[in-house]
Amino acid sequence: MTWLWIALGSAIGGVGRYWASGLVAERVGAAFPWGTITVNVVGSFIIGFLATLTGPDGRLLVHPDARQFLMLGICGGFTTFSSFSLQTLTLLRDGEWLLAAANIALSVAACLAAVVLGHVAAAALNQLRGA
Amino acid sequence: MQIPREAVLLRIFIGERDRHHGRPLYEAIVLKAREAGLAGATVLRGVLGYGRSSRIHTAKILRLSDDLPMVVEIVDSDARIRAFLPELDGMIDSGLVTLERAEVLRYGTDES
Numbered sequence: 358m359t360w361l362w363i364a365l366g367s368a369i370g371g372v373g374r375y376w377a378s379g380l381v382a383e384r385v386g387a388a389f390p391w392g393t394i395t396v397n398v399v400g401s402f403i404i405g406f407l408a409t410l411t412g413p414d415g416r417l418l419v420h421p422d423a424r425q426f427l428m429l430g431i432c433g434g435f436t437t438f439s440s441f442s443l444q445t446l447t448l449l450r451d452g453e454w455l456l457a458a459a460n461i462a463l464s465v466a467a468c469l470a471a472v473v474l475g476h477v478a479a480a481a482l483n484q485l486r487g488a
Numbered sequence: 489m490q491i492p493r494e495a496v497l498l499r500i501f502i503g504e505r506d507r508h509h510g511r512p513l514y515e516a517i518v519l520k521a522r523e524a525g526l527a528g529a530t531v532l533r534g535v536l537g538y539g540r541s542s543r544i545h546t547a548k549i550l551r552l553s554d555d556l557p558m559v560v561e562i563v564d565s566d567a568r569i570r571a572f573l574p575e576l577d578g579m580i581d582s583g584l585v586t587l588e589r590a591e592v593l594r595y596g597t598d599e600s
Contacts, residue, residue, distance in 0.1 A: 359554065408550075412547055413533045413534060413535045413547050413556060414535075418533070420512075421504055421505050421553075421554040421555060421556075422554075424553070424554065425554050428550055429550060429551070
């Protein structure tokens with residue numbers, strides 16, 4: 358039944374992305390794919406946090422299905438590499454070389470920073486005494 | 489309660505996903521051991537491993553992390569461990585169970 362959990366998580370994550378990236382694009386403007394960057398950064402933080410919190414040396418021992426629901430399902434549905442690729446291509450085709458390069462650099466740097474931050478936050482929780 | 493110096497270490501290698509009557513198998517084994525009055529049990533979760541199916545389970549690849557190795561260790565006298573084995577048989581359908589000699593140097597604090 359793991360696939361059912363993945364399906365449910367992906368649905369929630371996907372709709373969450375639709376909503377969140379739409380909101381960001383509306384607020385910040387449509388010249389640069391801020392919405393995609395935002396969901397990818399948030400999703401990266403969450404997956405880094407969950408992996409460390411529920412990993413072999415993590416504080417939480419959760420059912421594998423719960424982990425797959427959250428990480429493969431929700432995080433997988435929420436983040437998007439395909440949108441990132443497409444938007445980079447679109448910027449390139451418009452001759453916006455600088456924005457395309459910025460999109461690549463910012464996405465990679467911010468997502469990696471977010472996953473590290475998530476890991477560090479969960480590692481701090483793992484180390485907490487008496488919780 | 490005391491364990492004789494010449495004791496036995498029972499090791500049970502299972503997966504995180506294994507269940508017994510709806511609860512995680514590692515938990516069921518520990519509770520059963522406690523019910524049987526065994527001296528103690530410890531559960532360890534593995535980072536990487538494979539078993540009879542040769543399928544790799546690893547925390548490193550998200551897709552392959554959904555059934556990580558679990559090890560239950562129980563130390564007690566030879567007689568008590570062997571009396572526990574039939575109970576275990578009814579709970580585990582796939583897994584590795586080993587026995588080895590253990591020399592007990594210390595068990596808890598000296599009080600009582």
